[in-house]
Amino acid sequence: MAPSLVEAINQVTVVSDTTKPKFQRNEAFVLQEKGQFHYADRPVPKLPSTKHVLIRVLATGLCGSDVHYWQHGQIGQFVVRQPLILGHESAGEVVDIGSSVTTVRRGERVALEPGVPCQTCDYCRGGRYNLCALMQFAATPPHDGTLSTYYTLPEDFCFVLPPHISIEEGALVEPLSIAVHSARLAGITTGQSILVFGAGPIGLLCCAVARALGASTVLSVDIEQSRLAFARTYAATATYRMEDKSPEENAASIMTTSQLSEGADVVIDATGAESCISCGVHALRRGGTFVQTGLGTSNIVFPVGQICSKEGVYKGSFRYGPGDYKMAIELLNLKKVGVKELITHAYEFSRAEEAFEGVSRRQGIKSIIYGPGVQNALITSSE
Amino acid sequence: MAKTDSNLSFILNKPHDVAFEERPKPKLESPYDVLIAINYTGICGSDVHYWEEGRIGSFILKDPMVLGHESAGTIVEVGSAVKSVKVGDRIALEPGTPCRRCTPCLAGHYNLCPDMRFAASPPIDGTLAGYYVSPEDFCYKLPDHVSLQEGALIEPLAVAVHITKQAEITPGQSVVVMGAGPVGLLCCAVAKAFGASTVVSVDIQPSRLEFAASYAATHTFTPERVPAGENAARLLKETGLEGGADAVIDASGAEPSIQTSIHVVRRGGVYVQGGMGKPDITFPIMELCIKEVTAKGSFRYGSGDYKLAVELVASGKVNVKKLISETVRFEEAEQAFKDVKAGKGIKMLIAGPNEK
Numbered sequence: 083m084a085p086s087l088v089e090a091i092n093q094v095t096v097v098s099d100t101t102k103p104k105f106q107r108n109e110a111f112v113l114q115e116k117g118q119f120h121y122a123d124r125p126v127p128k129l130p131s132t133k134h135v136l137i138r139v140l141a142t143g144l145c146g147s148d149v150h151y152w153q154h155g156q157i158g159q160f161v162v163r164q165p166l167i168l169g170h171e172s173a174g175e176v177v178d179i180g181s182s183v184t185t186v187r188r189g190e191r192v193a194l195e196p197g198v199p200c201q202t203c204d205y206c207r208g209g210r211y212n213l214c215a216l217m218q219f220a221a222t223p224p225h226d227g228t229l230s231t232y233y234t235l236p237e238d239f240c241f242v243l244p245p246h247i248s249i250e251e252g253a254l255v256e257p258l259s260i261a262v263h264s265a266r267l268a269g270i271t272t273g274q275s276i277l278v279f280g281a282g283p284i285g286l287l288c289c290a291v292a293r294a295l296g297a298s299t300v301l302s303v304d305i306e307q308s309r310l311a312f313a314r315t316y317a318a319t320a321t322y323r324m325e326d327k328s329p330e331e332n333a334a335s336i337m338t339t340s341q342l343s344e345g346a347d348v349v350i351d352a353t354g355a356e357s358c359i360s361c362g363v364h365a366l367r368r369g370g371t372f373v374q375t376g377l378g379t380s381n382i383v384f385p386v387g388q389i390c391s392k393e394g395v396y397k398g399s400f401r402y403g404p405g406d407y408k409m410a411i412e413l414l415n416l417k418k419v420g421v422k423e424l425i426t427h428a429y430e431f432s433r434a435e436e437a438f439e440g441v442s443r444r445q446g447i448k449s450i451i452y453g454p455g456v457q458n459a460l461i462t463s464s465e
Numbered sequence: 466m467a468k469t470d471s472n473l474s475f476i477l478n479k480p481h482d483v484a485f486e487e488r489p490k491p492k493l494e495s496p497y498d499v500l501i502a503i504n505y506t507g508i509c510g511s512d513v514h515y516w517e518e519g520r521i522g523s524f525i526l527k528d529p530m531v532l533g534h535e536s537a538g539t540i541v542e543v544g545s546a547v548k549s550v551k552v553g554d555r556i557a558l559e560p561g562t563p564c565r566r567c568t569p570c571l572a573g574h575y576n577l578c579p580d581m582r583f584a585a586s587p588p589i590d591g592t593l594a595g596y597y598v599s600p601e602d603f604c605y606k607l608p609d610h611v612s613l614q615e616g617a618l619i620e621p622l623a624v625a626v627h628i629t630k631q632a633e634i635t636p637g638q639s640v641v642v643m644g645a646g647p648v649g650l651l652c653c654a655v656a657k658a659f660g661a662s663t664v665v666s667v668d669i670q671p672s673r674l675e676f677a678a679s680y681a682a683t684h685t686f687t688p689e690r691v692p693a694g695e696n697a698a699r700l701l702k703e704t705g706l707e708g709g710a711d712a713v714i715d716a717s718g719a720e721p722s723i724q725t726s727i728h729v730v731r732r733g734g735v736y737v738q739g740g741m742g743k744p745d746i747t748f749p750i751m752e753l754c755i756k757e758v759t760a761k762g763s764f765r766y767g768s769g770d771y772k773l774a775v776e777l778v779a780s781g782k783v784n785v786k787k788l789i790s791e792t793v794r795f796e797e798a799e800q801a802f803k804d805v806k807a808g809k810g811i812k813m814l815i816a817g818p819n820e821k
Contacts, residue, residue, distance in 0.1 A: 158751065205732065213732040213757055344568070359750070368569055368577040380751040386723060387744030390762040391522070393577055393631075398754035 109454040110230035111434045112165045113152055119435050122165075127234045132182035135240055137194065137233050139453040141253040143171035144441045148221060152438055158380075160223050169229035170196040170220040173243065173252025174453065183237045192240040193255035195407045196220035196228060212263075212403040219401075229434065231454045241407050244415040250428065250450050251414065254287075254421035257448075258410040261287035263402040264375040265295055266409075268348045272296030275342055278318075279362055280352035280376055281309035283424055283448050288350045288375065290317035294418035297348075301340050303358070312447070316423055329357050329385075333364035345370060345392075354378020360385055368392040375399045424448045430457065473818035474531045474594035475798045480519040483799050488531075491598045496546035499604055501558060501597045503817040505617040505792065507535035508805045510646070512585060516802050522744070526587045533593030534560040534584040537607065537616025538817070547601045557619035559603040559771045560584035560592060576627075576767040583765075593798060595818045605771050608779045614792060615778055617814050618785035622774040623766040625651035628739040629659060630770070631763045632712040636660030641700070641710045641729050642682075644717030644740055645673035647788055647812050652714050652739070653681035658782040661712075665704050667722070676811070680787060693721060693749065697728030709734060709756075718742025724749055732756040739763045788812045795820070 108126045113119055129136060147157060148168045155162045172194045176186050186192060199206045199214035206214050221227030243252045261284060270276060276292040278285050281304035292300045302318035304310050310321040322336050337343055345367030351359050354376035363385045366372050372394055389396055413419040426446030429437040431454045441449050474488045493500060511521060512532050519526040540554045550556060563570050563578035570578050585591030607616045629652055634640055640656040642649050645668035653664045665684040666677035674685040684704045688696040701707060709731025715723050718740030727749045730736050736758055753760060777783040790810025793801050795818040805813055 158755075210733050210757070215732075354750075360745075368579075369572075369574050374750065374754050377751060377754055380749060381747050382750050383745050384748035384750065385745050386738055386748065387522070387741060388762075389760065390738045390741055391764050393574070393762040393764045395762075396753075396760040398757045398759075400755055400757045 106231055106455060108231045109431070110167050110226075111169075111431065113162060113168050114165055115155065115162055117152060117155060119152075119438070124230060126232055129178065129180045129234055131236070132180035133236050133238075134180045134234050135176050135183055135186055135237050136178035137174040137192065137235065137240065138177045139172050139174040139228050139230060139233050140191075140249045140456050141173050141453065142169040142228050142451050143253040143257065144169070144437055144449050144451065145171055145257070146441075148227070149438055149442045151221070151223075153442065162223050164224060166221065166223055167226035167229050168221045169227040169451070171253050171256035172196065172228040172233070173249050173255065174233070176240065177232075179237070185237050186240050186242060191243045191249060191252060193243055193252045193407065193411065194228065194233065194235055195239040195241065195259070195402070196235070196256065197401065198236060198239060209404055212401045229451065241411050244411065247414050248422070250425050251421050253450055254424060254448065255407065255410050255414070257283050258287050258291070258413070258419065258421060259402040259406045260284055260375065261291045262409045262413070263406045264288055264350055264373045264399045265291040266406070267397050267399050268350060268371050268373045270295045270297055270348055273298050274347040275299035275301070277301050277303060277336065277346040277349045277362060277365055278352060279303045279350070279355075279358040281306070281313045282352065284375060285350075285352035286313060286316055286424060286447070287419075287421070288352055289313060290419045291413065292348075292350075293317050293319075294413050299340065299342070299346075301336065301342075301346070303336070303361075324358070324361070329360035330364050332357075332361045336361070336365050344368070347371070348373070350375055352376045356382040363388045363394065363396075366392065366394050369394070371395045371397065373397050373399050425450055428452065431455070469819055470595070471818045472595040473795065474590075475533065475795070475815075476529045477516055477526065477532050478529045479526065480517055483516070483532075483802075484529075485796070488594065490596050493542065493544050493598055495600070496544040497600050497602075498544045498598050499540050499547055499550060499601050500542035501538035501556065501599060501604065502541045502819060503536050503538040503592055503594060503597055504555075504613040504820060505537050505814045505816055506533040506593050507617045507621065507812050507814050508533070508801060509535055509621065512591075513802055513806050515585070515587075517806070521586075524586050528588060530585065530587055531590035531592070531594050532585050533591040533815070535617055535620035536560065536592040536597070537613045537619065538597065539613075540604070541596075543601070549601050550604050550606060555607045555613055555616065556604040557607060557616040557771065557775060558592065558597065558599060559605065559623070559766070560599075560620065561765065562600060562603060573768050576765045593815060605775050607775065611775070611778055612786075614789055614814055615785050618788060618812065619771060619774045619778065621647050621812070622651050622655070622777065622783065622785060623770040624648055624739070625655045626770045626774050626777070627766040628652055628714055628716070628737050628763040629655040631737045631761045632656070632714055632735050634659045634661050634712055637662050638711040639663035639665075639706050641665040641667060641713045641726070643667045643713070643715045643722035643726055644719070645670070645677045646716065648739060649714075649716035650677055650680055650788060650811070651783070651785075652716055653677060654783045655777065656714075657681050658777055663704065663706065663710075665700065665706075665710070667700070688721065688725060693724035694728045696721075696725045700725070700729055708732075711735070712737070714739055716740045720746040727752050727758060730756070730758055734758055736760045737763050789814060792816055
């Protein structure tokens with residue numbers, strides 16, 4: 083990471099004037115069905131309702147799913163059949179508001195919660211809108227994502243950033259909310275011991291949220307020593323490097339070296355990898371909770387006998403729901419969680435494809451792409 | 466020989482090597498203990514498994530051990546501090562004594578006590594004998610109108626109560642139960658008693674499903690040898706459960722059933738693993754994740770389960786009598802094990818050695 087990037091993050095200059103609703107062209111970075119990128123102009127979106135806002139997208143983080151659609155053209159049943167704008171981890175500035183909007187104002191910087199549910203089905207009305215069958219999620223085909231100049235969202239899916247949080251950090255609110263959602267499902271409270279498998283961005287953020295919620299032991303597990311070294315400086319109280327032995331043997335090692343002889347209260351898996359999940363189940367204490375955050379292959383060999391006999395609670399975690407973005411923002415506001423350290427690469431919009439290539443090579447931790455027309459004289463991406 | 470005071474015991478020496486032995490009558494070990502004359506004992510799959518394999522997981526038979534743990538009996542002696550039962554009371558026996566001091570015990574999860582002493586889990590002797598000693602709080606008085614034979618079904622019913630509580634069933638919900646053996650059938654019955662409107666019993670044996678339909682299931686389903694997703698889709702279609710079942714209970718331990726369970730449960734639903742089969746199976750984890758399913762293990766029973774089980778039988782909400790296929794004499798115990806292994810009937814009871 084370039085030494086000047088941290089300073090650069092605090093000095094983003096937005097080139098165009100956004101105080102009046104007179105709009106620039108809406109430039110988009112588009113993925114074609116066959117996996118090629120190109121830039122295109124799109125109409126400036128109209129506000130779909132009086133409760134919607136129009137946002138100038140200023141920074142977008144890249145996620146494994148964005149890269150996966152680029153390289154494979156599908157994730158499960160979601161297939162790229164027509165040109166698709168990717169990106170969903172964004173922050174921006176509100177440039178126009180519908181006539182019924184009361185909770186945000188023009189000019190405010192907001193983090194975007196990029197999935198709009200139907201709000202009428204049983205899941206939505208029952209408080210689990212992340213499970214809405216009609217969810218329109220940015221960058222999940224066929225819904226366009228946020229790698230464009232403008233994006234619209236209902237006001238209740240925009241969250242005002244605290245003044246001391248930069249726009250780049252604002253783009254990390256989305257993955258932070260995933261971590262918050264998982265941590266809440268896990269029921270993490272003061273004094274507990276947490277094992278987090280995977281020291282990529284989501285795993286690291288899970289460690290940070292666990293610490294913020296009062297966990298005493300937060301053990302980060304990974305196969306890469308460099309990731310673990312970072313985790314130790316960031317939010318983990320201890321680390322463990324997975325060894326080339328069985329999951330049960332790794333679990334036994336974890337339990338002895340970390341003095342978790344009864345097992346961990348909570349295990350969060352942010353890898354989706356079979357060996358990690360199996361190890362985690364073996365290292366879970368009786369009656370403990372395991373949250374499955376990472377997605378990997380569809381089917382794995384799973385120690386169901388362990389879950390049965392130790393009465394483990396094993397919960398799937400999918401995106402985020404009511405209250406997660408709010409808590410994420412508050413954790414940043416109170417400085418209980420920091421995300422600046424995770425931003426290792428930043429690119430101008432014209433170099434978006436380089437960003438995708440870099441992420442596909444697992445460079446750094448989190449890469450940001452600035453919105454069209456957003457410039458920073460001091461940007462460098464360390465290569 | 467007078468049978469009335471015998472402590473004849475049915476002992477497993479090693480797999481398929483059983484013997485009847487007159488053991489010394491057990492003594493009370495604490496003022497809170499009671500001595501129980503065992504009247505009836507049911508046979509469970511785990512008893513059969515020890516008889517066949519000599520082990521379950523890390524529990525390995527090293528020395529001869531009395532089998533059996535699903536019992537009802539009569540109090541014949543009480544310790545000096547016993548208040549909750551008296552001599553002559555007929556009771557259902559909860560056959561596991563925890564340490565009461567460890568973290569799980571103090572937190573109300575005594576079924577997870579690492580030092581649990583459980584009848585017929587090596588090395589602790591079981592209840593297929595004339596007498597058994599237990600702390601008073603693990604004895605549950607049977608109302609007069611509940612027979613001792615029904616009392617022997619309280620143990621598997623408590624297992625079903627514990628599983629069904631884990632499934633968080635509330636009135637009006639839909640439940641699918643994989644496996645129509647005794648525990649599966651009892652889960653259907655408890656789910657119904659808890660207010661479930663749709664209770665689907667799933668099994669590969671037609672005779673078991675026929676019984677389930679007459680017992681507590683509102684629907685039955687026979688899976689085919691197709692991928693789990695396909696079985697699930699057909700099940701949901703045939704039972705009218707579009708969107709999936711609120712809760713799915715696996716009482717089979719079978720890999721295809723567990724896989725199907727995850728496809729059957731609705732988004733945000735609960736899946737409970739009650740049955741024990743292969744410790745490691747191929748599991749549809751992506752499906753579980755995307756649907757935010759909560760999967761919970763269920764192990765034996767804990768606080769309040771036995772009490773509720775007795776209440777369900779006493780109030781007529783659950784009929785356990787129907788599950789009793791046959792009661793045999795104590796001397797026929799080995800044949801009973803063979804019959805259970807062969808899949809005869811639903812629940813076989815073995816009368817205590819002192820029963821006339």
